[in-house]
Amino acid sequence: MNGFAATDMRLPAYIRLRDTFTARIARGEWTPDAPIPSEARLANEFDVSIGTVRKAVDGLVEEGLLERRQGSGTRVRAPSFDATLFRFFPIRETDGSPLSIPSSQIILRSVTEAPDKAAQVLGTRDVIKIVRLRCLSDQPVLFEEIYIPTSRFAGFDTLPEASLGPLLYPLYFEHFGVMVKRAADEVSFGQAPERVAQRLQIPPGDPLAVIERTAFDIENTPIEWRIASGSAKKFRYRSEIN
Template identity: 75%
Template sequence: MSNGFAASDDRLPAYARLRDTLTARIASGVWTPDKPIPSEARLAREFDVSVGTVRKAVDGLVDEGLLERRQGSGTYLHAPSFNASLFRFFAMRDGDGGPLSIPQSKMILRSRADAPAEASKALGTAKTIKIVRLRSLQDQPVLFEEIYIPCARFEGFEALPDTAFGPLLYPTYFEHFGVLVKRATDEVSFGNASDAVAQQLRIKTGDPLAVIRRTAFDIEDKPVEWRIASGSAHGFRYRSEIK
């Protein structure tokens, strides 16, 4: 297609077609959050359009949350912070009472597995890689997680070396597979601990649990992860501010 635009509707204005093209470039992993994207002038030359057209396309991606402008530094890929997002539901602090830190993660399992019905429905496939993790704060287990990701998007995940994993999975998704998690939805419910979960969390079988089901989506709004995280209900909290 002329101007190097990705395939899109020719009836769309140039800025909209450029926005779609830049979205495809983001999805391909060409740009990373730690370096600014090319300048508007450079993009204008590359696509043979005006700087104003580029600015309007970039403005749209900023509004959508895919890019962010940093004063005096440039425009960057916006990587949402999910550092302690699940832990907003739990009254857990370090021993000094300070802010929440990123909990430690222990990888218990990662292997190919058929997803359970709920995960399969959320992801649109039963062919998944299952991840089981235990997350702890100061050696105290806080969350037990079962996570499912589609094999088609994460080919080779189960074979990655242990050094590829830190306390957070989303950076690994992006760095190794070009999958950028843009948003996630969390659903909270309550249940009782099974023998297996109780053993991992060091609580009693049948103790009350807070259960968080999360579906995470990439920049094209396609589901890329489903997880169920369980923690002791004794530490659960919920806060809502209405204005």
């Protein structure tokens, strides 16, 4: 079989095909802007059965890299972590309706040297630091310090202000071809230092919820490390076990 990405030949064909499709997404050959080739075309290209192609595609749909759209084929799924950190801070509008995407105020963008934890996670000290404040209904909720490797995001610090929306993950993909596949959060608690308290409009020393997030690309390489801080008085955690 021709065209497969370099992989272990002992693996089943559908797994090797899935890895090949993943590589195409990583290289930007497949994007959310257009459907991927039909199953019949892919089966012909790789000289495999349509069933093998479908199994490979099904795997990527389950992983969240592809999505099937009724009437428009199968496409790369655009990064969508719209307000995931806000599951810990369930603030609603005054009429009780849920909020959508929180607003974002960029305070700082600069090329700098990563602190130890960020360097350890990202594997480099050459990073771009982003500092921003997230608000819901003009009320500060999260203060974020974000680090991304300069090698993957060169020029982020000079992007026009108008191109910076409230969501970073779609921006990473649109401008740098870096797709966030998953993110891992670790929650801890402490007291608000003065600089964070000032941004969140809470008294210094107030209880603080701290969420450390590492985001990974589709090859499971860490591409972002952030610390998000919010008032622990508003923090909520809910887990359903079936």
